[in-house]
Amino acid sequence: MKDNEKPKQTKNSKLSRRDFMGAAAAVAAFTIVPRHVLGGPRQIPPSEKVNIAGVGIGGQGGADLRELSSQNIVALCDVDFRHASGTFKRYPNAKQYKDFREMLDKEDKNIDGVVVGTPDHLHAIVSMAAIKRDKHVYCEKPLTHTVLEAKMLAEAAREHKVATQMGNQGQASEETRLTCETIWDGAIGQVREVHVWTDRPLNGIDKWYWPQGVDRPKGEDPIPDTLDWDLWVGPAPMRPYVGNRTYNPFVWRGWWDFGTGALGDIGCHSIDPVFRALKLGYPTSVEACCTLVNDETYPVASRVSYEFPARGDMAPVTLHWYDGGMKPHRPPELEDGRKWDTNGKLYVGDKGKMLGCRLIPESRQREYGKPPQKLERSPGHYKEWVIACKGGKPAGSNFPDHAGILAQVVLMGNIALRPALKQKLLSTKLFWDAEQFKFTNLPEANQYLTKEYRQGWSL
């Protein structure tokens, strides 16, 4: 699609770009989209299979489809036929598309659910289009590219009563449940401080999963025949294609226009148990520090700190996030010889510490044993979604109840890293007003709650 062509509008796209931007700019006077006149999601009895379409299938999207291959994979869509070729081959009966809008138009009747595994900047656009057609949605993490998109998707999913699940598989794990139960049992007392870290974008000690802290390359390469660059760029500002794994596949994660950095990549995984165990919602403040950062890519390394208010009988808590190889101080409770891992979660309570889902030192865990089981165990992360699609209970990381707010909080951290705010943020933190859905002390920060969509694209 060319920049100046009119986008295909579905019947329900009531939210014009102007409405959307206006909402973002201020109080989010965001219109609740009315229920689709013709129906809502198809009722699928448990004995039947869910008809699934995949959008963005070359990377993690392909892995997601494998996990769902007990269902019918009816249609596949990717803008990069070379990257997607393996997945196309695996499902020879599935119809193949480049443009998800065309796919949704043509296969509307054949699709019950959509699996979204595109780069981050397209998650919301694809997911929203599917939700508006009453399709169930499984969307990779982070749920969206901007805070407002996550909020809107969560609200739209609730409105359309579709089954949703974000791709943070760990939410379904035993570890997540043990974390909650151990903390709720008071095993480490009140938790006032949590540290969560990943080495990404670093991979080990001197290799990179993807580059950050770099500038936009000069020049332009011929676009491969197998790639629709215009569709790949989608709602992002157009830029020249550059090959050599500059933007795709996978390494888009480091670019502000397409990805959400290490925090966006890993935060929805590793902050999930913290959210559940500590019953978190919006923070009251966010602040960050990082290596040199520009308007093109996320910094090489950062620390982001969130302050959360008291919740029920739980004390206020500060959550520190580290990436790019940075870690908190190794706790003295961790015995010599035990790895202080490249990715981890440390809960600091008044009465003890927990690393991941285990108390430290290990002798303390042994003495403590297991907490009382209070939470239902999961049939599996993907299975949860399939069950929900068939009218069962909502999946553990469904958008309205969990993934929406988790992704919003994760993405807020990136706002605190924005280079344009850096100088001012040396003299203050970002204070967040949940009710007004805005930062109260630095109005220019609110522009980053949303983004401008390229002409022809809207939610």
Place this chain on the structure above:
Amino acid sequence: MQTKKISGKVRDLSRRRFMSGAAGLAVAFTIVPSHVLGGPRRVPPSEKLNIAGVGIGGRGAGDLDEVGSENIVALCDVDDRYAAGVFKRYPKAKKYHDFRVMLDKEKNIDAVVIATPDHTHAVVAATAIKMGKHVYCEKPLAHSIYEVRKLTEAAREAGVATQLGNQGQASEETRLACEFIWDGAIGPVREVHSWCNRPISPRGIDRPKETPPVPETLNWDLWLGPAPQRPYHPCYLPFSWRGWWDFGSGVLGDIGCHQLVSIFRALKLGYPTSVEACSSGVNSETAPLASIIRYDFPAREGMPPVKLSWYDGGLMPARPKELEEGLRFGNADENLYIGDKGKMLGHRLLPEARSKEYGRPPRVLPRSPGHHKEWINACKGGEPAGSNFDLAGPLTEVVLLGNVALRMGQQLYEKGLKLYYDGPNMKVTNLPEANKYIRNEYREGWTL
């Protein structure tokens, strides 16, 4: 210059007492009698010192300006182009490329100012000290812990006046930080954070493959000095050697001796029991773009154990709640002390209200006549300078130990360890491979 503001009048504590208090080490501060044969020339206060500069193009020029009231008799640099301005500024000074030749030929030198890249500090300083010359050496004192220890011992043995180029040690701010802490203004301190937003030269990069010709104005072999041979490349000099392990010591080495000196004195730190490091990626060639180094120090003279965290590359601790909105929590360089009864940022109690209520701590430390002046006084028989090597040595050793942890990061990670350290014996006790970074090997033809 902050040193200009400092009054030198009040001396209710002798310099010696301040020093030994600040050192807080098990170092027996032996007063060594002046060397029997030779030793430094006695220069009465009325006379001028004859000073030679080695490594004069960069920071060395600034140091020479600061001691310009004395006679600058000889200048040495391996890079004629870089040193040209300074050569011009002192037309009467003899010019040399090789410090060994200079020290041999110029018998009238009393003292040497050293501002070469880190990897040549020790060879120059040791040569000068052994000849009974007073030494002013830029920070960090040397490139390896072993070199630092040898220099410290040699200076003590030779009875020469020494000073490390960490000017902040002479400041009012450093004294105030000590006086606040010692007065109990924030109670016992168990945690302290120090940060600097450098580097300002490239890091996390590999050795270049191109081998451009050596400029005619540069003696590359002498520039390399004791470091392993490698082809010339402009990415190493001037200044940008700081990022290369063979020549520099990273941001910690560059800034740590400045910034940690207040913490060292105020908290009477000696050697840590352990150190750990994390970084944005470290290779065998260059220091990382960003790192966090964490030290654990044992209890000292009525002070509880303390954790010291060093951050560079733009990282820093979280903004303290006590700091009022609108007040800057800068990323440039700062120290944050966390005590049982309060917090102090630099030498300012938090929040501002607490600072106003508290006022000034009792003045127990003598003020400095100025950092460079301290050294000149010491050269002329006055009291030892504030950052003489007996004090600067242990500080630099601890700073350089952080780099050992950084470079051993992968091994420490794989073994699930932090690095345990025996300071007096200069030994990593739980990971013998780490000791290769305590002492660096010299290229043939070079010795300490």
